[in-house]
Amino acid sequence: MKGNVAYFSLFSYLVENTQRIYYAQGYDNSNQSIDFLSFKDYIERIQVPKRKGNYFLYF
Numbered sequence: 001m002k003g004n005v006a007y008f009s010l011f012s013y014l015v016e017n018t019q020r021i022y023y024a025q026g027y028d029n030s031n032q033s034i035d036f037l038s039f040k041d042y043i044e045r046i047q048v049p050k051r052k053g054n055y056f057l058y059f
Contacts, residue, residue: 002031012038 009015019036037045 005034
């Protein structure tokens with residue numbers, strides 16, 4: 001399989017265990033880019049662009 005992969009969970013311990021299992025036995029796939037994130041980490045990565053005034057013009 002190739003492409004970008006994202007694993008999300010509400011529970012950080014599930015993210016940690018899934019990441020550990022995924023990389024167990026030295027698995028590596030150079031065709032994949034994978035992120036293991038808790039929902040909190042995912043929300044914290046979202047960046048809202050800073051704009052000045054006249055917000056209604058962007059809709």
